[in-house]
């Protein structure tokens with residue numbers, strides 16, 4: 291089946307929104323240091339772009355969690371693939387995600403992370419698909435709310451491909 295991609299959010303619009311989020315976070319954390327947790331692999335592009343636009347001191351750590359296999363639907367089982375290198379105690383933590391869909395990944399992760407006693411714990415996502423939510427998740431910073439369509443680009447993949455597209459696109463399949 292042939293794969294087609296239709297642009298949903300252009301590169302310029304994504305960049306502008308990330309700039310706004312960086313400014314907001316910098317204002318809200320004035321005088322503090324923020325510890326960003328990048329959820330691999332999808333949020334790597336967003337984390338890099340956002341971190342460059344935050345003007346308070348930033349540290350970064352990485353975690354990997356997986357529930358989507360080779361398809362477009364979650365398996366429903368979230369697995370921790372790689373844990374953080376650093377402890378979180380006393381840190382102002384912001385978890386950075388590329389997308390919140392069913393909410394399963396984040397509700398699982400936030401429970402693990404809050405047990406590690408950070409000074410504060412917030413969630414920032416580039417994309418949110420609220421119509422697909424199965425598990426409730428409180429999101430503090432959202433780039434864009436999007437409809438229930440499978441998207442790729444800006445870190446998001448289909449079967450590990452398309453992460454490098456500089457825009458957000460909707461993937462569809464034609465016979």
Ligand SMILES: O=P(O)(O)OC[C@H]1O[C@H](OP(=O)(O)OP(=O)(O)O)[C@H](O)[C@@H]1O
Pocket residue numbers: 329330331332333355356357358364387388389390391392393394395396447
């Ligand atoms: O809200 P959910 O339905 O749980 O979906 C969101 C999660 O799915 C994607 O990760 P994926 O498991 O595909 O791993 P990847 O980031 O390595 O592509 C995405 O990066 C989120 O972590």
Ligand code: HPA
Pocket residue numbers: 358389391439440441442446447448
């Ligand atoms: O729409 C999506 N695209 C890519 N990966 C995803 N993981 C959850 N939702 C999506």
